[in-house]
Amino acid sequence: MTDGTKDAGMGGERSPGAETDGEAKAGSAATGVPARGELDARQSYSPMGGPGIRHWKEGYISRPGLDDRSSVFFTAVEMTRMPMLVTDPNQQDNPIVFANMAFLDLTQYSEDEVIGRNCRFLQGPQTDRGVVDEIRSAVRDQRAIAVDLLNYKRDGSPFWNALFLGPIFDQTGKLLYFFASQMDVTRRRTSEQAFRQAQKMEAIGQLTAGLAHDFNNLLQVIAGNLEIAAGRAGGDSLLRRSIEHAERAAEQGAKLTQQLLTFARKQRLDPRRVNLNSLVVDFSEMLVRTLGSKVDLRLDLKPGLPSCTLDTVHLEMALLNVLINARDAMPKGGKATVATATLNLNDNGGEKAGTHNLPPGHYAVLCIHDEGHGMPPEVLQRATEPFFTTKTPGTGLGLAMVHGFVQQSHGRMEIESAPGRGTTVRMIFPIDSDQRAGSPRRAARDEIPVDPAVEAGRQPAEAIQTILLVEDNDDVSHLAENYLRSLGYRVLTAGSGEEAMELLTGEDAAVDLLFTDLVMPGGMNGLVLAERVRERIPGIPVLLATGYTDDLVLQNANTMQSMDIMNKPYRRIELAERIRAALAKSTGRKPNDPAYFRHEG
Amino acid sequence: MAHILLAEDEVLIALMFQDALEVEGHRVSIAHDGIEALKVDEHDPAEVLVTDLAMPRMGGRELLERLRERRPGLPALVVSGYPGEFEIATEMTVLLPKPVSPKVLTKRLTQLLEDCGTVKGF
Numbered sequence: 001m002t003d004g005t006k007d008a009g010m011g012g013e014r015s016p017g018a019e020t021d022g023e024a025k026a027g028s029a030a031t032g033v034p035a036r037g038e039l040d041a042r043q044s045y046s047p048m049g050g051p052g053i054r055h056w057k058e059g060y061i062s063r064p065g066l067d068d069r070s071s072v073f074f075t076a077v078e079m080t081r082m083p084m085l086v087t088d089p090n091q092q093d094n095p096i097v098f099a100n101m102a103f104l105d106l107t108q109y110s111e112d113e114v115i116g117r118n119c120r121f122l123q124g125p126q127t128d129r130g131v132v133d134e135i136r137s138a139v140r141d142q143r144a145i146a147v148d149l150l151n152y153k154r155d156g157s158p159f160w161n162a163l164f165l166g167p168i169f170d171q172t173g174k175l176l177y178f179f180a181s182q183m184d185v186t187r188r189r190t191s192e193q194a195f196r197q198a199q200k201m202e203a204i205g206q207l208t209a210g211l212a213h214d215f216n217n218l219l220q221v222i223a224g225n226l227e228i229a230a231g232r233a234g235g236d237s238l239l240r241r242s243i244e245h246a247e248r249a250a251e252q253g254a255k256l257t258q259q260l261l262t263f264a265r266k267q268r269l270d271p272r273r274v275n276l277n278s279l280v281v282d283f284s285e286m287l288v289r290t291l292g293s294k295v296d297l298r299l300d301l302k303p304g305l306p307s308c309t310l311d312t313v314h315l316e317m318a319l320l321n322v323l324i325n326a327r328d329a330m331p332k333g334g335k336a337t338v339a340t341a342t343l344n345l346n347d348n349g350g351e352k353a354g355t356h357n358l359p360p361g362h363y364a365v366l367c368i369h370d371e372g373h374g375m376p377p378e379v380l381q382r383a384t385e386p387f388f389t390t391k392t393p394g395t396g397l398g399l400a401m402v403h404g405f406v407q408q409s410h411g412r413m414e415i416e417s418a419p420g421r422g423t424t425v426r427m428i429f430p431i432d433s434d435q436r437a438g439s440p441r442r443a444a445r446d447e448i449p450v451d452p453a454v455e456a457g458r459q460p461a462e463a464i465q466t467i468l469l470v471e472d473n474d475d476v477s478h479l480a481e482n483y484l485r486s487l488g489y490r491v492l493t494a495g496s497g498e499e500a501m502e503l504l505t506g507e508d509a510a511v512d513l514l515f516t517d518l519v520m521p522g523g524m525n526g527l528v529l530a531e532r533v534r535e536r537i538p539g540i541p542v543l544l545a546t547g548y549t550d551d552l553v554l555q556n557a558n559t560m561q562s563m564d565i566m567n568k569p570y571r572r573i574e575l576a577e578r579i580r581a582a583l584a585k586s587t588g589r590k591p592n593d594p595a596y597f598r599h600e601g
Numbered sequence: 602m603a604h605i606l607l608a609e610d611e612v613l614i615a616l617m618f619q620d621a622l623e624v625e626g627h628r629v630s631i632a633h634d635g636i637e638a639l640k641v642d643e644h645d646p647a648e649v650l651v652t653d654l655a656m657p658r659m660g661g662r663e664l665l666e667r668l669r670e671r672r673p674g675l676p677a678l679v680v681s682g683y684p685g686e687f688e689i690a691t692e693m694t695v696l697l698p699k700p701v702s703p704k705v706l707t708k709r710l711t712q713l714l715e716d717c718g719t720v721k722g723f
Contacts, residue, residue, distance in 0.1 A: 216699055216700050217611055217614065217699070217700075219700060220614060220617075220699060220700035220701065220702075221611075221613040221614055221617055223700065223702060224614070224617040224618075224621065224700075224701075224702055224703045225617050225620075227621075227702055227703050227704055228617070228620050228621055228624065228703055231624065232624075254700065268698055473695075473712075473713075473716040474692075475692045475693055475716065475720050476716045476719050476720060479719075479720060479723050483723070519708065519712060568712075568715035568716065568718070568719055569715050569716070569717070569718025569719035569720075569721075569722055570719055570722075571719075571722050571723065572722075572723045
């Protein structure tokens with residue numbers, strides 16, 4: 001400490017004039033050098049709410065010693081909630097010689113555990129060594145410093161410490177003490193960090209989505225032209241094989257862009273009502289196969305779990321991804337647990353919604369726990385970033401996809417992990433508010449509209465027959481549905497094979513005839529649907545509508561012999577006749593006597 | 602076989618669709634945005650529209666509206682890149698998510714024409 005620096009701080013109205021002779025009088029005031037905003041420039045936010053200007057960064061005292069505790073200032077120090085320390089750099093290893101009560105409150109230590117020790121006992125495994133070095137050199141240079149530092153409490157729990165320390169000299173400029181104040185700024189640090197992470201993920205998401213979109217266009221051109229080329233390759237086997245390989249590469253590229261879109265929350269989702277328990281059970285065989293022989297799968301499913309509305313295919317993929325990670329984390333085997341639970345978030349009582357960053361409400365939790373090696377914090381923090389991976393080989397897209405999917409489903413993914421303590425991944429999804437609105441899209445089981453043209457002379461009840469109409473084109477479906485109803489049939493409609501099968505599981509599933517399109521979007525065509533329906537209702541008559549161009553007709557000529565086929569486009573009168581004929585042929589009786597129908601055809 | 606108006610701003614995709622549709626025996630008129638498509642349609646009206654949703658100058662949504670002012674009930678196949686970008690609220694409109702393979706395109710088009718015939722003749 002040079003005299004020049006000392007003098008710089010001695011001016012101003014509070015300066016009593018320095019006692020330069022070293023004979024400090026009792027009662028003469030201490031003096032100090034204001035910080036002038038120089039200390040907190042590096043910090044995003046000073047614990048004082050702005051850069052410190054007037055508080056001292058170094059002090060000069062006339063009465064050294066710690067024994068005089070008689071004045072109001074000592075009371076103030078013990079009363080303040082700001083933790084404070086005094087250390088003695090003239091003793092070996094600069095030990096603490098005074099700690100106020102707020103410091104003991106913060107760190108949970110008792111006074112005798114603190115006095116006589118160097119402050120480094122507050123440091124721990126994740127304390128930034130670089131920052132510690134900065135503090136050390138400030139102490140060596142006898143100057144003040146303000147830093148944010150990760151410290152640990154007595155029970156080992158970490159906290160972010162906004163630390164300030166500055167030197168205290170005697171009137172001749174000889175270093176006597178260091179003063180330090182602490183402040184727990186964990187909450188501020190955590191929210192800053194979460195915000196930065198969220199911003200980063202958002203930026204990566206936008207970049208990824210843009211890239212994936214452009215890539216999709218290119219892949220579409222590549223795959224499409226390969227398809228056309230394949231159709232014309234004829235008998236050239238080498239050409240066909242080249243095209244096939246190129247097609248496979250394009251397919252893999254498309255899969256990759258789909259994964260990217262999932263992460264970027266731009267995936268096309270098809271949410272439907274699903275119970276997490278049944279999904280896990282239905283999928284468990286696949287999960288067991290994936291986990292291999294060394295890892296045991298345990299299920300811990302909460303009975304009576306309410307259902308959610310989710311895309312089941314993506315949910316299964318997410319579950320599979322997390323379990324693959326669990327498997328890879330336990331190369332020597334172990335236990336992986338898939339559990340479900342409910343979670344109620346509200347603002348009074350229950351669990352606070354804010355802790356999960358979710359709005360108050362009812363949630364279902366799908367939880368996957370493993371006993372693997374776990375993740376250190378720096379890996380955990382980046383686990384959902386795309387292309388971040390610790391596996392070789394690994395794409396770094398698994399958890400990124402899970403994260404994107406859960407977000408897009410209005411839920412939240414949380415990961416808990418520590419080295420040696422395994423990993424727990426939680427997917428939290430909102431529960432359907434109305435648990436009973438579960439009927440498929442266009443399930444028309446309601447009243448049968450009465451058409452005066454057909455009502456006359458028709459017996460109700462027993463004569464009514466039910467047609468399951470499966471047609472993906474809404475316009476065609478509506479026309480056919482209204483017309484068939486006007487003929488006196490009860491009509492159930494479905495837009496796909498899957499939806500039709502769902503209808504058949506309902507309680508009023510008595511169906512007398514299946515009238516379906518042959519070609520439909522989705523996995524199930526009319527033929528497959530017909531077979532499935534016949535497994536449930538053997539011998540049910542089937543009427544297939546199809547354009548003659550469909551390859552399916554030729555390939556399945558045998559199967560189709562037992563079914564009636566009607567060419568599209570069809571006319572109204574044709575429909576009525578074919579339906580009636582199919583019903584009559586199959587049952588061998590006349591269900592609704594044609595004589596009753598006076599349709600205008 | 603039908604006369605198709607194809608509106609697609611990505612030249613390579615337009616060419617690919619054209620090839621695929623012509624292989625099936627359809628006649629194809631090409632435009633690279635909605636305005637151009639309207640002009641083409643004035644001289645040579647098509648039976649069915651195949652259009653991209655996002656195009657410069659005039660997108661697929663407005664193009665479809667304008668064409669249906671001319672010919673109500675014109676069947677249309679709309680190709681869309683993102684979910685939720687376009688809701689099918691109108692008759693005889695098929696929505697195809699990208700990427701679309703030529704096989705799917707031609708198949709859905711055939712279906713659409715059949716359905717359209719059914720509705721018209723019903």
